[in-house]
Amino acid sequence: MSEAEATASSRHTRRGGVIGFLRDLLVIILIAVLLSFLLRTFFVRSFFIPSESMQHTLEIDDRILVNQLVPELVPVHRGDIVVFxxxxxWLLPRGTEPPRGFAKFLQSIGLAADTSNEYVVKRVIGVGGDRVACCDAQGRMTVNGVPLTEPYIxxxxxxxxxxxxxxxxxxxEGSLWVMGDNRYQSKDSRYNQDQPGRGFVPEDEVVGRAFVLNWPLDRFTWLGSPKGTFTGVDAAKEN
Known part of the structure; x- marks a missing residue:
């Protein structure tokens, strides 16, 4: 092989390597986008927190991941933090512009948190059939007559x-009673009893259960119901 032929072959190999790399990179990106879209559609979705109603469990501008198998396949439990x-x-109009262009695309495929003004984040206090009341002589919430110890409020x-x-x-039945952890700064079930739903949230409106606070990273934590808060409530309901 002549020197010219060797040089041409080397250039062709490099060009083929670059094209191959770009092709593989494009395939990886397309697969990542597809997987993200499937996760968002069927399993996990991201939301951001726009208000102080769930402080200090969730702060303004926190990002959370929501399990969309709840309540379709997994039931809602008392103490769950749900998005509905x-x-x-329930919501007052916010002065924020809806996402557009690339930001809207990222939200649609699940690579960015949903910032639309149509979702609410609260904690479930009562499920179908529960009697929820406040307050007892010590100022506590009660569910089915059982006083609650609520360390998160x-x-x-x-x-x-x-x-x-x-x-x-x-x-x-088929509904929820929800409240914010920041009890004196939350427009929740208590303050929506004059609305058509009388403050109750149909389970059909629940998008899912928040299971992790994923942003900012220094606040990363798993979300759930504190142990012991609702102990004895089911037994009291059956009696």
């Missing part, structure tokens, strides 16, 4: 009651 569509009248300094207002409701 606004049943109507935030109250103003000097305030002992778990709710600023009294209420006593029975949750319809």
């Amino acid at each position: 569509k606004d049943p109507g009248g 935030v109250k103003p300094e000097g305030e002992e009651r778990a709710s600023a207002i009294d209420f006593d409701v029975t949750v319809p």
